[in-house]
Amino acid sequence: MTLEELVPCDSSKMQAVSEAVERVLVAAQRQDRLTVGVYESAKLMNVDPDSVVLCVLATDEEDEGDIALQIHFTLIQAFCCDNDIHILRVSGMQRLATILGEPEPGAEPRDLHCLLVTNPHTDAWKSQGLAEVASYCAESRDKNQWVPYVCLQER
Numbered sequence: 001m002t003l004e005e006l007v008p009c010d011s012s013k014m015q016a017v018s019e020a021v022e023r024v025l026v027a028a029q030r031q032d033r034l035t036v037g038v039y040e041s042a043k044l045m046n047v048d049p050d051s052v053v054l055c056v057l058a059t060d061e062e063d064e065g066d067i068a069l070q071i072h073f074t075l076i077q078a079f080c081c082d083n084d085i086h087i088l089r090v091s092g093m094q095r096l097a098t099i100l101g102e103p104e105p106g107a108e109p110r111d112l113h114c115l116l117v118t119n120p121h122t123d124a125w126k127s128q129g130l131a132e133v134a135s136y137c138a139e140s141r142d143k144n145q146w147v148p149y150v151c152l153q154e155r
Contacts, residue, residue: 092152
């Protein structure tokens with residue numbers, strides 16, 4: 001049984017959070033506040049975990065059998081929980097690639113399995129979408145769902 005089978009993708013709340021996640025990721029990329037890749041994310045969290053406000057772990061069904069990726073996810077999830085970083089699991093790698101403009105022409109495709117949104121210490125980045133995602137993460141933790149799930153819908 002997959003995560004998608006356990007958590008339905010069609011609820012209005014899920015759709016609103018999915019759209020908020022997309023807005024946050026696009027805004028973070030535009031403002032150079034998005035770290036992309038499992039290894040790049042691990043390096044950033046090691047150096048400056050206080051700057052990370054959201055961790056997005058993305059997989060699709062074909063990634064579920066990748067043991068190395070699942071081990072990385074487990075370690076990243078534990079680190080995020082220990083450091084009070086909001087964490088979200090998403091499916092819809094193709095949609096994620098589309099909203100982040102991947103791959104850029106002539107460039108090597110980036111590893112979109114782990115994305116970190118950072119908030120520099122110098123200013124407070126206010127985002128309605130980020131507040132909505134953070135609220136969803138907190139609500140999910142209150143229901144003992146420590147790593148909430150969102151399905152990014154193709155449009």
